[in-house]
Amino acid sequence: MHEATVAQSLIEVxxxxxxxxxxxPVRAKMSCGELNRINDDVLSFAFEAxxxxxxxxxxxxxxxxxxxxxxxxxxxxxxxVDVSNPHCPGxxxxxxxxxxxxxxxxxxxxxxxxDDGEG
Amino acid sequence: xxxxxxxxxxxxxxxTCALKNKQFLARHGKRCFxxxxxxxxxxxxxxxxxxxxxxxxxRIGVIEGDLQTDIDAxxxxxxxxxxxxxxxxxxxxxxxxxxxxxxxxxxxxNLDLVIIENVGNLVCPSAFxxxxxxxxxxxxxxxxxxxxxxxxGIFAKSKVLLVNKIDLLKGGMVxxxxxxxxxxxxxxxxxxxxxxxxxxTGEGMQKWYDWLTSQARSH
Ligand SMILES: Nc1nc2c(ncn2[C@@H]2O[C@H](COP(=O)(O)OP(=O)(O)OP(=O)(O)O)[C@@H](O)[C@H]2O)c(=O)[nH]1
Ligand SMILES: [Mg+2]
Ligand SMILES: [Zn+2]
Numbered sequence: 135m136h137e138a139t140v141a142q143s144l145i146e147v148x149x150x151x152x153x154x155x156x157x158x159p160v161r162a163k164m165s166c167g168e169l170n171r172i173n174d175d176v177l178s179f180a181f182e183a184x185x186x187x188x189x190x191x192x193x194x195x196x197x198x199x200x201x202x203x204x205x206x207x208x209x210x211x212x213x214x215v216d217v218s219n220p221h222c223p224g225x226x227x228x229x230x231x232x233x234x235x236x237x238x239x240x241x242x243x244x245x246x247x248x249d250d251g252e253g
Numbered sequence: 254x255x256x257x258x259x260x261x262x263x264x265x266x267x268x269t270c271a272l273k274n275k276q277f278l279a280r281h282g283k284r285c286f287x288x289x290x291x292x293x294x295x296x297x298x299x300x301x302x303x304x305x306x307x308x309x310x311x312r313i314g315v316i317e318g319d320l321q322t323d324i325d326a327x328x329x330x331x332x333x334x335x336x337x338x339x340x341x342x343x344x345x346x347x348x349x350x351x352x353x354x355x356x357x358x359x360x361x362x363n364l365d366l367v368i369i370e371n372v373g374n375l376v377c378p379s380a381f382x383x384x385x386x387x388x389x390x391x392x393x394x395x396x397x398x399x400x401x402x403x404x405x406g407i408f409a410k411s412k413v414l415l416v417n418k419i420d421l422l423k424g425g426m427v428x429x430x431x432x433x434x435x436x437x438x439x440x441x442x443x444x445x446x447x448x449x450x451x452x453x454t455g456e457g458m459q460k461w462y463d464w465l466t467s468q469a470r471s472h
Contacts, residue, residue, distance in 0.1 A: 139348075140264070143263050160254070169405060235409070240261050240262075245255045
């Protein structure tokens with residue numbers, strides 16, 4: 135599965151950001167949309183494996199899943215689309231426009247500065 | 254401790270490379286499509302039939318992605334069309350970088366169109382842009398009519414859905430509700446073009462040829 139590629143790319147991006155700040159990354163948060171769904175367990179496992187021996191070793195990764203959204207044509211409401219039964223929860227209409235799905239994004243990283251230490 | 258808002262696309266490096274491919278193709282005025290399906294839905298058979306039937310008027314170059322072997326590229330070359338094989342050696346999808354190398358191997362000036370046959374997999378390839386003008390998803394009737402609901406990503410992202418092996422519907426060999434597939438695919442993707450076809454008998458292929466030809470000519 136492509137979780138391995140995602141893990142590899144994720145670590146590369148984290149390492150670039152860490153180098154810029156000259157700090158050690160300890161936690162990261164990423165997000166993905168419904169149509170770019172990834173499996174949390176598989177990704178976490180791959181992330182741990184790829185992190186071995188890099189400054190990312192031991193980091194914790196949090197994954198947020200963003201729902202697919204649609205905008206109802208009759209009433210304009212923006213709602214989370216249930217792919218197996220998509221309809222507007224307001225007016226029950228099945229006429230809606232699909233909004234762009236969230237891509238895979240590294241949202242934030244928490245760093246520990248070299249001088250954070252025990253103090 | 255310090256928190257940094259990064260907001261970077263994780264597959265950004267692939268997207269940058271895909272953009273370069275897109276620019277390369279645009280510079281040469283060629284369209285490119287990325288064909289995605291489960292293993293064995295008939296991607297190569299559809300390409301072979303398409304090239305055999307209309308290859309004289311529409312010159313198609315093919316990039317073949319498989320885990321291993323160059324069987325598919327050989328099948329394409331047997332039609333005399335140029336084909337470049339990429340072996341991903343275990344990876345479940347093609348990357349933009351692999352495609353950029355393959356593009357250099359194609360005689361791009363002598364072509365009207367480039368088609369990439371991605372690695373057989375209905376999930377992973379849809380996350381990796383290659384620089385294509387559009388994705389073409391192939392679903393064969395033997396796979397079942399519930400696939401657009403079960404694998405919404407690729408159906409939502411594709412320009413065209415080819416429902417292949419419709420010859421198997423004759424005589425009730427397979428239970429497959431074509432109307433359901435139309436409805437489910439269009440619910441997620443209002444603009445998707447759907448062509449029920451058979452690479453074996455040629456049924457329904459003309460509409461697909463007309464679409465493909467109009468795409469190549471509209472540059
Ligand atoms: N009955 C029938 N069989 C077909 C049709 N198209 C393809 N096949 C058969 O389906 C099998 C797989 O076809 P391929 O063209 O190799 O499928 P593919 O999608 O390229 O396969 P991979 O590249 O391995 O993912 C072969 O045995 C084909 O003969 C069709 O329209 N009807
Ligand atoms: Mg094939
Ligand atoms: Zn509504």
